[in-house]
Amino acid sequence: MYDIIVIGAGITGSFTARELAKLGYQVCTLDKHPSAGNKSSCTGIVSSECMELLPVDDSIIQQKAHSARIFSPAGNFIRIERDSTQAYILDRPKLDMWMAAQAQACGAEFRFNTFVESIDQSKEGVIVTCQHNRRHFDLEAGVAIIASGFSGRLTGKLGLGQISYYARGAQSEVTCLDIDETEVYCGNELAPGFFAWLVPTGGSRAKAGLLCRSNPHKYMASFLSRLVRLGKIFPAEFSISYGNIPLQPLSRTYGNRFVVIGDAAGQAKPTTGGGIYFGLLAAREAITVLDDAFKERDLTARYLSRYQKRWRQILGHELSIDYWAHRFYQSLDDRQISHIFDLIERHGIHESFLTSPDISFDWHSKIITEAIKHRSLQRALKEFHLKSPERLKHKT
Ligand SMILES: Cc1cc2nc3c(=O)[nH]c(=O)nc-3n(C[C@H](O)[C@H](O)[C@H](O)COP(=O)(O)OP(=O)(O)OC[C@H]3O[C@@H](n4cnc5c(N)ncnc54)[C@H](O)[C@@H]3O)c2cc1C
Numbered sequence: 001m002y003d004i005i006v007i008g009a010g011i012t013g014s015f016t017a018r019e020l021a022k023l024g025y026q027v028c029t030l031d032k033h034p035s036a037g038n039k040s041s042c043t044g045i046v047s048s049e050c051m052e053l054l055p056v057d058d059s060i061i062q063q064k065a066h067s068a069r070i071f072s073p074a075g076n077f078i079r080i081e082r083d084s085t086q087a088y089i090l091d092r093p094k095l096d097m098w099m100a101a102q103a104q105a106c107g108a109e110f111r112f113n114t115f116v117e118s119i120d121q122s123k124e125g126v127i128v129t130c131q132h133n134r135r136h137f138d139l140e141a142g143v144a145i146i147a148s149g150f151s152g153r154l155t156g157k158l159g160l161g162q163i164s165y166y167a168r169g170a171q172s173e174v175t176c177l178d179i180d181e182t183e184v185y186c187g188n189e190l191a192p193g194f195f196a197w198l199v200p201t202g203g204s205r206a207k208a209g210l211l212c213r214s215n216p217h218k219y220m221a222s223f224l225s226r227l228v229r230l231g232k233i234f235p236a237e238f239s240i241s242y243g244n245i246p247l248q249p250l251s252r253t254y255g256n257r258f259v260v261i262g263d264a265a266g267q268a269k270p271t272t273g274g275g276i277y278f279g280l281l282a283a284r285e286a287i288t289v290l291d292d293a294f295k296e297r298d299l300t301a302r303y304l305s306r307y308q309k310r311w312r313q314i315l316g317h318e319l320s321i322d323y324w325a326h327r328f329y330q331s332l333d334d335r336q337i338s339h340i341f342d343l344i345e346r347h348g349i350h351e352s353f354l355t356s357p358d359i360s361f362d363w364h365s366k367i368i369t370e371a372i373k374h375r376s377l378q379r380a381l382k383e384f385h386l387k388s389p390e391r392l393k394h395k396t
Contacts, residue, residue, distance in 0.1 A: 068184060325368045
C-alpha cells in the first residue's frame with residue numbers, strides 16, 4: 001500500500017510526486033502513456049515568476065522573450081517590450097521528462113502504460129483500479145491525487161462533474177523566416193474568441209498554434225496557409241498536435257482521500273490558456289495540506305477542503321476576472337477589436353501599462369481592471385453597446 005498515488009505524470013503530477021517523495025512519503029505515479037513528455041500541443045511559455053518555482057535545467061529553455069508583437073484583425077500591431085526577460089519558452093516534452101526523472105530520483109515510483117479506470121474508497125484508503133497491457137488490477141493508497149489533465153473521466157466518476165467550458169488548441173512545429181520575436185494574432189477569422197501565435201524557439205524553428213472553441217483542424221489549416229502565404233514560414237507537411245484547455249475550474253476539487261490539481265481541476269488562465277504556473281501553485285497548496293492531513297491522520301473531505309480554500313485564495317479572484325475578460329473579448333467582432341487596438345495605440349495605453357508595476361505575465365486582473373477604467377476604452381464600450389463588466393460577470 002502506497003501513501004499516495006498520483007494519477008498523471010504531466011507537469012503538476014510529477015512536481016507533486018517529487019515534493020511528496022522528498023517529504024518521505026511512499027509515492028506512486030501512474031500514467032497511461034509509455035513515458036512522460038506527451039504534451040507536444042503545449043507551447044511551454046512561462047513567466048520568470050514561474051521559473052522561480054520551477055528552476056529548470058538550461059537544456060529545457062528554448063528561448064527567452066522580452067518582447068512581442070500583437071496584431072489586430074486589420075493587420076496593425078502593437079509592440080510590447082521590456083528590458084528584462086518576461087517569458088521563457090520551454091521544451092514542454094523535455095520539461096515533463098525532466099520533472100518525472102527528478103521525482104524518481106527523490107524516490108517516487110512511476111508506472112507507465114498504466115491507465116487508471118476508477119478510484120474507490122476502501123476502509124483504510126483508496127483503491128485505484130488500473131489497466132496495463134489489457135490486465136486489470138488494483139493498487140491501494142492512503143490518498144489519491146488526480147493530475148490527469150483536461151479529461152473529466154475520473155472527476156466525473158467521483159461526482160465532481162466535468163469541465164464543460166473549454167478551449168480547443170492546436171499547435172505545430174514550423175520552420176520560419178526571420179521571426180525574432182513572438183507574434184500574436186487576434187481576430188475571429190483566425191481564432192474566434194481567442195488568438196493565434198507564432199513563437200520562435202531558436203534557429204529557424206518556431207511553434208505556430210491557436211485556440212478556438214470548435215473546429216481547431218479547420219482554423220489551424222487556414223492559419224498555417226496564411227503564414228506560408230505571408231512568407232513567415234516554409235510550406236511543409238505539418239504535424240499538428242491538439243489539446244483542450246479548461247476555462248473554468250471545477251466547483252469542488254477534493255473529497256474523502258483525494259484532491260484534484262492542474263488542468264483536471266480547471267486551474268488554467270482563461271485569458272491565455274496558460275496552465276503550468278497556476279497548476280503548480282495549486283499543487284503546492286495540495287502538498288502542504290496533504291502533509292498536514294497525514295500528520296493529523298485526517299484524510300477526510302472535511303480536512304482536505306482546506307486545499308480548495310487555499311488555492312482559491314491565491315487564484316480564485318484572478319480566474320474569475322480573467323474569465324470575465326475572456327468572455328468580453330469573445331463578444332467583440334473584428335471591427336471592434338481593431339478599434340480597441342487603434343485606441344490603445346493612439347493613447348499610448350500599452351506604453352503606460354508597460355511602465356506600470358501592475359503589469360504581470362501571470363496576474364492579469366489588475367491590468368484588466370485598470371484598462372476598463374481608461375476613459376477612451378469606456379467610451380468605446382458604450383459606443384459598441386457592450387454589456388457592462390458587471391452584467392457579464394453576473395452572467396458567469
Ligand atoms: C495548444 C496549447 C498550448 C498551451 N500553451 C501553454 C503555454 O504556453 N504555457 C502554459 O503555461 N500552458 C500552456 N498550455 C496549457 C498546459 O499545457 C496545461 O495547463 C498543463 O499541461 C496542465 O498540466 P497537468 O499536469 O495538469 O496536465 P497534463 O499535462 O495534461 O498531464 C496529464 C497527464 O495525465 C495522464 N492521464 C490522463 N488520464 C489518465 C488516466 N486515466 N490514467 C493514467 N494517466 C492519465 C496523461 O497521459 C498526462 O500525462 C497549453 C495547452 C494547449 C492545449
